[in-house]
Amino acid sequence: xxxxxxxxxxxxxxxxxxxxxxxxxxxxxxxxxxxxxxxxxxxxxxxxxxxxxxxxxxxxxxxxxxxxxxxxxxxxxxxxxxxxxxxxxxxxxxxxxxxxxxxxxxxxxxxxxxxxxxxxxxxxxxxxxxxxxxxxxxxxxxxxxxxxxxxxxxxxxxxxxxxxxxxxxxxxxxxxxxxxxxxxxxxxxxxxxx
Numbered sequence: 705x706x707x708x709x710x711x712x713x714x715x716x717x718x719x720x721x722x723x724x725x726x727x728x729x730x731x732x733x734x735x736x737x738x739x740x741x742x743x744x745x746x747x748x749x750x751x752x753x754x755x756x757x758x759x760x761x762x763x764x765x766x767x768x769x770x771x772x773x774x775x776x777x778x779x780x781x782x783x784x785x786x787x788x789x790x791x792x793x794x795x796x797x798x799x800x801x802x803x804x805x806x807x808x809x810x811x812x813x814x815x816x817x818x819x820x821x822x823x824x825x826x827x828x829x830x831x832x833x834x835x836x837x838x839x840x841x842x843x844x845x846x847x848x849x850x851x852x853x854x855x856x857x858x859x860x861x862x863x864x865x866x867x868x869x870x871x872x873x874x875x876x877x878x879x880x881x882x883x884x885x886x887x888x889x890x891x892x893x894x895x896x897x898x
Contacts, residue, residue: 711759711780711784711785711786711787711789712759712783712784712785713757713758713759714757714758714759714785715750715754715755715756715757716747716750716751716754716756716808719747719750719761720808720809722779722783722785722789723809723811723814723816724809724811725779725782726772726775726776726779726790726814727809727811727812727813727814728811728813729774729775729778729779730771730772730775730813730814731771731813732813733813738811738812738813738814738815739769739771739772739813739814739815740765740814740815740816740817741763741765741768741772741790741814741815741816741817742763742764742765742803742805742816742817742818742819743761743762743763743764743808743816743817743818743819744762744764744794744798744803744818744819744823744824744827745758745760745761745762745794745824745827746758746759746760746762746839747760747761747762747818748762748808748818748819748824749824749839749843751808751818752821752824752842752843752846753839753842753843756839759785759786759789760786760788760789760790760791761789761790761791761816762791762792762793762794763790763791763792763794763795764792764794764795764798764803764819765817768790768791768792772790772814773790776788776789776790797830797863798827799823799826799827799830799862799863800861800862800863800864801822801823801826801861801862802823803819803820803823804819804820804822804823805817805818805819805820806818806820820847821843821844821846821847822847822849822858823862824839824843825840825843825844825847825849825855825858826858826859826861826862826863828840828843829855829858829859829872829875829876829879830859830862830863830872832871832872832874832875836875837875837878837879837882840875840879841879841882841883841886844879844880844883845883845886845887850880850883850884850887851880852876852877852880855876855879855880856868856876859872859876
């Protein structure tokens with residue numbers, strides 16, 4: 705499927721294929737150390753919620769060397785992906801939490817880590833866009849953060865001087881209500897891989 709005006713959407717299964725191609729495109733490092741990146745957003749969520757699609761990989765770690773950008777652009781051209789499908793534009797306004805990263809791809813020249821569900825949940829609650837609600841529910845279940853009080857505490861811990869705006873309060877209330885419904889039903893949230 706194609707995202708409007710951007711490039712092809714992909715799920716985590718396809719992402720792993722693309723990352724292996726980036727790995728193969730990267731030059732052998734002079735120091736023998738692979739490029740290491742940590743990611744957030746839809747690409748990271750796809751490893752918690754199988755089937756979740758995105759059109760980019762948001763890098764939050766330091767380490768977007770030109771050789772990585774060039775390898776990613778080459779893969780993008782072959783697969784009709786956005787030219788900047790691997791980018792570091794999401795570094796603004798990150799949570800002040802330990803990201804507790806775990807590897808999702810380990811190649812010879814590239815290692816990719818994803819942030820944990822708690823970190824991802826904090827970003828989704830703060831953003832509070834309609835599309836973030838669908839991500840927040842399975843992330844909350846995976847992180848074990850299931851009440852509105854726990855979600856408020858998470859946001860307060862994650863962001864300096866958080867403003868409990870009406871939108872943030874609404875987002876937390878909706879997510880907590882949906883999480884309670886999921887937990888009361890004894891049914892695992894759709895697509896959650898915990």
